[in-house]
Amino acid sequence: MQELTRRDVLRWLTVTAAGGALAPALEGLAGAIEARGGPPELVWFNGSGGQLNFLAHLGHEHPGLLERIAGRWVVAHLDPLLAAPHVEPTRQFRGPPVVVLESLPSPEAWQRPEGTWLSAVIAKARTVVLLGSEACFGVLGASQPDLARTEALCEEHGTPLIKLPGIPVPPHHLVGTLAHLERIGFPRLDVHRRPELYYGETVCRRCERRGDLENGVFAGAFGEPGCLLRLGCKGPVTHNTCSVHKWNGGVSWCVGAGGPCTGCSAPGFPDHGGLGLYGRLSASRHALAGTWLAHLEGLGWGFFGLAALGFAFRLVRRAVRPPAAELPAEGRRGGA
Amino acid sequence: MRLHRLEGRLDLHRAPEGRLRASGGAPRFLEASLQGRPPADAVYLVQTIGGDSGVSHALAAVQAWEAVAGVQPPRAGRLARELLHLLSVLHAHAQQFYFQVLPDYLPLSALADYDGGADGVRRLARGMAGPAGEPWVRDGFEAAFSRAERNRLLEHWAEAPGHLARLQRMMARLGGKFPMVMTLVPGGMACRLDADALLGLHRELRAVEPFLVETVIEDGLLLLERHPAIRSEGRGLDTFLSLGGVGGAGGDDGLFPRGLLAGGSLAAPERPITESVRHTFYAPAAPGAGGGLPVRPAPEKPGAYTWVKAARIGGEPAEVGAVARLIIARRTGLQGRVSGMAAMLEDHLQVPVPEANTVGGRILSRLAELDLLVRRGEAILTELEPDLALVTPAAAAQEAAGEGTGEVEAPAGPVRHRLVLERGRVRTCDIVAPSTWNGSPPDDAGRTGALERALAVVEGDIERPAVRHRLARIVHAFAFSAADAVH
Numbered sequence: 148m149q150e151l152t153r154r155d156v157l158r159w160l161t162v163t164a165a166g167g168a169l170a171p172a173l174e175g176l177a178g179a180i181e182a183r184g185g186p187p188e189l190v191w192f193n194g195s196g197g198q199l200n201f202l203a204h205l206g207h208e209h210p211g212l213l214e215r216i217a218g219r220w221v222v223a224h225l226d227p228l229l230a231a232p233h234v235e236p237t238r239q240f241r242g243p244p245v246v247v248l249e250s251l252p253s254p255e256a257w258q259r260p261e262g263t264w265l266s267a268v269i270a271k272a273r274t275v276v277l278l279g280s281e282a283c284f285g286v287l288g289a290s291q292p293d294l295a296r297t298e299a300l301c302e303e304h305g306t307p308l309i310k311l312p313g314i315p316v317p318p319h320h321l322v323g324t325l326a327h328l329e330r331i332g333f334p335r336l337d338v339h340r341r342p343e344l345y346y347g348e349t350v351c352r353r354c355e356r357r358g359d360l361e362n363g364v365f366a367g368a369f370g371e372p373g374c375l376l377r378l379g380c381k382g383p384v385t386h387n388t389c390s391v392h393k394w395n396g397g398v399s400w401c402v403g404a405g406g407p408c409t410g411c412s413a414p415g416f417p418d419h420g421g422l423g424l425y426g427r428l429s430a431s432r433h434a435l436a437g438t439w440l441a442h443l444e445g446l447g448w449g450f451f452g453l454a455a456l457g458f459a460f461r462l463v464r465r466a467v468r469p470p471a472a473e474l475p476a477e478g479r480r481g482g483a
Numbered sequence: 484m485r486l487h488r489l490e491g492r493l494d495l496h497r498a499p500e501g502r503l504r505a506s507g508g509a510p511r512f513l514e515a516s517l518q519g520r521p522p523a524d525a526v527y528l529v530q531t532i533g534g535d536s537g538v539s540h541a542l543a544a545v546q547a548w549e550a551v552a553g554v555q556p557p558r559a560g561r562l563a564r565e566l567l568h569l570l571s572v573l574h575a576h577a578q579q580f581y582f583q584v585l586p587d588y589l590p591l592s593a594l595a596d597y598d599g600g601a602d603g604v605r606r607l608a609r610g611m612a613g614p615a616g617e618p619w620v621r622d623g624f625e626a627a628f629s630r631a632e633r634n635r636l637l638e639h640w641a642e643a644p645g646h647l648a649r650l651q652r653m654m655a656r657l658g659g660k661f662p663m664v665m666t667l668v669p670g671g672m673a674c675r676l677d678a679d680a681l682l683g684l685h686r687e688l689r690a691v692e693p694f695l696v697e698t699v700i701e702d703g704l705l706l707l708e709r710h711p712a713i714r715s716e717g718r719g720l721d722t723f724l725s726l727g728g729v730g731g732a733g734g735d736d737g738l739f740p741r742g743l744l745a746g747g748s749l750a751a752p753e754r755p756i757t758e759s760v761r762h763t764f765y766a767p768a769a770p771g772a773g774g775g776l777p778v779r780p781a782p783e784k785p786g787a788y789t790w791v792k793a794a795r796i797g798g799e800p801a802e803v804g805a806v807a808r809l810i811i812a813r814r815t816g817l818q819g820r821v822s823g824m825a826a827m828l829e830d831h832l833q834v835p836v837p838e839a840n841t842v843g844g845r846i847l848s849r850l851a852e853l854d855l856l857v858r859r860g861e862a863i864l865t866e867l868e869p870d871l872a873l874v875t876p877a878a879a880a881q882e883a884a885g886e887g888t889g890e891v892e893a894p895a896g897p898v899r900h901r902l903v904l905e906r907g908r909v910r911t912c913d914i915v916a917p918s919t920w921n922g923s924p925p926d927d928a929g930r931t932g933a934l935e936r937a938l939a940v941v942e943g944d945i946e947r948p949a950v951r952h953r954l955a956r957i958v959h960a961f962a963f964s965a966a967d968a969v970h
Contacts, residue, residue, distance in 0.1 A: 202534040256509075368878060394659070
């Protein structure tokens with residue numbers, strides 16, 4: 148199988164991030180990794196959380212993915228499949244492994260044998276990938292102190308950290324990030340440590356209902372056509388690839404099926420600054436510049452501004468110019 | 484000792500008196516975090532409890548909300564929900580068998596010995612060389628399968644994700660995506676099912692049917708045949724509970740009847756459902772505090788050893804899940820629908836159905852449901868026509884106030900959500916999860932749940948591989964989720 152060049156992999160990643168033929172690209176990448184030899188080692192740790200991400204990967208649209216891509220990585224540890232408590236602490240890795248954390252260990256968990264082992268693995272890891280919004284943002288089943296502890300551990304050992312948020316995370320985000328690490332290098336991250344490759348664009352930007360938004364056609368109730376903004380959609384402020392790749396083999400996705408985006412990959416999830424999952428966004432507050440709603444709000448503020456300006460002008464004019472009765476007779480218009 | 488291959492964290496340890504205790508850890512305090520939120524948030528967030536029971540929890544939550552708001556979906560909406568739910572049950576049963584149960588009988592090290600013709604299995608073998616090659620993986624496994632049988636099971640294991648993907652695609656057509664469906668709303672479902680969508684669902688169900696009703700069941704029967712001890716091991720309780728409604732339709736429309744079988748007598752399950760915190764890391768509710776308020780965490784409480792509350796009905800523990808559903812259905816005399824399932828169980832377990840509450844019985848009863856659920860799915864798809872209205876407008880539900888309850892049979896047993904809404908916000912949300920029944924610690928009267936009852940017969944050092952495998956087989960047979968139990 149012909150080995151792909153770095154340029155080919157870059158092109159594949161660009162295609163998969165922006166939409167396009169996923170399957171042939173993945174086949175090529177799998178072959179490239181095979182041809183290269185010496186697959187890297189992967190440690191997938193899930194201390195105590197749900198297995199939404201593992202299930203999403205298990206049922207990924209290309210079942211061959213588990214055997215072609217995951218099979219390329221030496222799975223040193225995969226919590227959902229293990230029979231015994233943990234890998235022996237003395238296990239030697241051939242090189243720095245990549246560690247995927249599907250949940251954050253609690254303070255008690257770090258004190259247990261598997262926590263001690265994980266801490267040692269992170270210390271020598273090539274990269275730590277936090278998988279899922281709970282792990283990435285310390286919300287719901289995780290906590291801010293849990294997140295701070297994990298981040299501090301990575302910083303202490305100089306281990307780079309990547310965050311892949313989502314509930315669950317689109318499976319190709321992890322596969323693509325791992326491939327990027329292996330074939331190209333460390334991906335460029337945004338301020339929230341998310342790969343710009345997958346979190347560089349809002350969901351709204353390429354939503355199939357974008358035209359409805361621009362034309363002011365809004366669904367007023369569930370099941371109606373139109374933009375879902377008034378039903379609380381967080382697409383305009385959520386960065387992800389859902390509107391491009393969709394879900395489960397591209398058959399559907401949240402908004403496409405009539406369910407407003409809940410912003411599950413946004414740092415503000417699930418509270419969104421007090422709005423909650425389905426609270427309606429405000430254009431000015433959430434920087435929805437360029438949308439119809441923003442235009443309307445802009446017009447409104449514009450009229451208000453003009454009215455205020457006119458009133459202020461009248462006040463100033465009254466202050467600097469005396470009333471007509473006080474003017475000298477020669478200064479009055481039409482005076483005798 | 485921590486048990487793997489289940490959601491969440493479950494530790495087993497021996498109490499000073501020698502009894503085995505199952506300790507569920509890592510609580511998420513979801514009920515408390517839902518207070519003050521709109522009920523729509525609850526329908527979404529309860530799905531984070533776990534992958535296998537997520538759809539069940541969302542259904543129970545939206546039904547509770549509808550009970551408060553006084554709205555009902557149109558028939559097409561109820562059918563669409565039932566289809567979504569039964570697909571999630573099919574997915575859970577198949578996933579649970581291949582990724583939780585089977586590895587208890589077929590070690591990962593078998594991958595290294597694979598000499599069949601499937602490239603996929605060989606590639607997996609190379610990739611899993613670490614865990615599969617570890618010496619401890621072989622310990623405690625009896626060589627029960629022949630080489631040809633091992634190869635066949637590994638090939639089916641490697642094929643299973645493709646079939647799970649098919650079921651996930653079907654759920655995505657209805658729910659937007661799976662896991663985490665997005666279209667359950669008060670009054671029905673937000674999605675549209677046009678002719679293309681229905682045709683796609685028909686096609687996918689037909690394609691996955693042979694795997695579900697033939698392959699999985701054959702593998703389960705082979706497992707039972709090669710491990711005859713599990714026919715009688717791990718006996719649980721003699722009280723069984725089913726709240727009906729696999730598929731969410733509930734009531735008399737449900738695939739399985741509601742019932743409580745206790746002391747040999749069958750009755751409607753109308754007794755109060757409560758949760759004891761006697762051995763749980765929660766402080767007891769203050770007298771007169773009112774039902775439904777989340778109890779305060781008390782991690783230092785003396786005598787406590789788990790975060791799993793003890794669910795009780797009329798003060799009694801009960802075994803739940805597929806085996807309970809079948810035992811109760813059989814007792815109500817439902818012929819035709821369950822007679823085939825019951826016959827299969829009796830033939831292969833060699834005991835009457837009421838005595839099927841064993842490791843082998845629990846595994847087989849879940850697999851026996853597969854055919855019934857597939858048939859029901861086909862019937863629903865035949866009845867649904869393109870572009871029917873799936874939702875009754877229910878704008879008033881946003882400001883609903885009052886109390887409502889939703890009940891659904893999840894893959895591992897009943898889910899009950901009780902919502903109290905005030906000015907359109909959740910005042911209290913009380914969730915009784917399926918694994919809370921089977922995985923419960925002793926209650927105030929000292930009665931334990933089905934899991935600890937089943938574990939009680941296991942003697943010896945739990946760190947020894949042979950004992951550890953026996954314990955794992957018992958736990959995984961319950962399809963137990965610690966994440967679900969502690970939520």
